[in-house]
Amino acid sequence: MSLRRRQFLQLALGTGLSAAGLDISRAAGRAASRGDLRIGLISDLNSSYGSTAYIPQVSQGLQQLLALKPALLVCAGDMVAGQKRDLTSNQLDAMWESFARTVLTPVRRAGLPFLPAIGNHDGSPGFEADRAALRRFWTPRRQALGLTFEDAGDFPFHYSVLQNDVFWLVWDASSSRIPPAQIQWARRQLGSAAARRAQIRMVVGHLPLFGVSQGRDRPGERLEQRAAILALLAEGNVQAYISGHQHAWYPAKLGPLDLIQLGALGSGPRRLLQGKISPQQTFTTLDIDWQRSWLRETTYAAATGQAVNWERLPAQLNGQAGQLQRNVQRRWIRSQRSLKGQP
Template sequence: MGASLMRCDRRQLLTLAAGALGLAAGESLAGGALQANPAADALRIGLISDLNSSYGSTSYIPQVQQGLAHLLALNPAVVVCAGDMVAGQKKGLSARKLDQMWEAFARTILLPVRRQGIPFLPAVGNHDGAPGFSADRQAVRRFWKHRRQALGLRWVDSADFPFHYSVLDQDVFWLVWDASSSRVPEAQLLWARRQLMAAEARQARLRLVVGHLPLAGISQGRDRPGEMLTQHHRIKRLLQETGVQGYISGHQHAWYPASEAGLDLIQLGAMGSGPRLLIGDRRPRPQSFTTLDLDWQEHTLQETSYDAATGMTLDWDSLPEQLQGHRGTLMRNRALRPLTQL
């Protein structure tokens, strides 16, 4: 796997920094059950989400840097962020303030990942660039415009990066759409079907879709309209018909790996402020991050989540076997499961 990682040269690092000073990267070893180095015929994917602190913040709570250090110690082949990288979505934030927030993200998250030679794949969250917040969306474009080629990704369609785009890398086809609000734009759903049916997607061993808002509510206070995607049945059908393994999302600030009609719902906990209780649960959950281990030979996927502060694995069996939410019953997935085949 190591040979497939694209190392950042000095020019790329300077491009990523774009004026940011310093580098916030810790040295740590993850204390989980997984080995630091995956097997030869395997691929490890690192997943993070909801990193932000209070509105307008240009700093991150300690668990964000701790979690990132633990994740990087596990040597993922790619790091995927399912949104809310900064703390926008507040009227009155100036362009200068928004730029400062994004430069803090570059120092704290993006540079440490790329410094280790790991590709970074972002999705836009509601606190990054929600519809109706034009200044936020302009800041998103300013920040990412000159960094696209320095992310270590193999692009299929990047015309509207970072709001929606597709990537084919290391036998995985990634599709990212703009789920920064409760409705994916109609044009993007049509684009998604074309992308997922195209040759690049069909030749991949695995297809994954990433967006910020989920298909179902799983946490207390967010199991309601506006906090999940409205086109639930249409999107689920689209992903099933195009052989997608799973939909990776954030926003609910709670980790709950679910399965619905053969589709993995990989719902990430918050690595930043404000973890939430699961529906009907009283046990507080820590800040967390997740890995997916793909075993191509065995044709399996192993999902594992970790406490961001300690790096210790979270107990799968401590999660409720099912959640009864706004959209009905959601069943807990298996940690080890087969890869989807068309």
């Protein structure tokens, strides 16, 4: 049996939290053991259309996440509450300024780089006023985000970053279809010298590949070109596709690919398609140990700061696009070093 297959079997059989009949782990409030790199993940921060205010859980969860001292904060979209035709330019700019005060400024003051992806409420195709406001806000701030860009030609819609030995590809998944030119761009980026230098590769976009929450498992709420995108991610040796939009956290595994569907930190958390976990605002961390080649995913309830019990998640979800299997919490990473057969 090959080493990689033996490691996979050991991980599949031997990891995970103990089953407990609670919605939160018994290690309430404690951060997961960290490796060499901790990454913070948030998504779906906005409130109702046009709102310039955020619910208290956004700031509460953000402060809890900052206290865990990640090296980078990734947002998978829906930072403001656009996608409404009658919003004026002044209203759109006011929403973005509120986002700056509530989220971006505290993150940057803490010294964290901030990596944003565009959601449907930030700048969906066809909403040209939204997209113009988005450019007005982000373009002058690009150099102040603390990111090491590899390709920033169409920032903030799609771009790539090499940060902390992780290659990040961010694309415009603010609608259900990735433009063909952007698919080709992604293929070139994942095959680039920068991607090859990285230990692992991550792709971030707002819409997911599968529906996981009630009311969102339907066409238009997930990416259409699933087979082509999965082939692209496999070809590019991508560790994980990180997405939002579903307003419910579910960590899945599809072949070698991690599918990290983030919950909402803002308004409107949803129930999963199956299971009994109540809707709640959440944020997530990824801890990576390079030497031992593992990654650990932990999600926290913003209301309490306590880790969500992994074993309370359904072992699988059955949706319109097929069945998803729950991932293991700590898993082997597809490092470029291991793929090359190096020790």
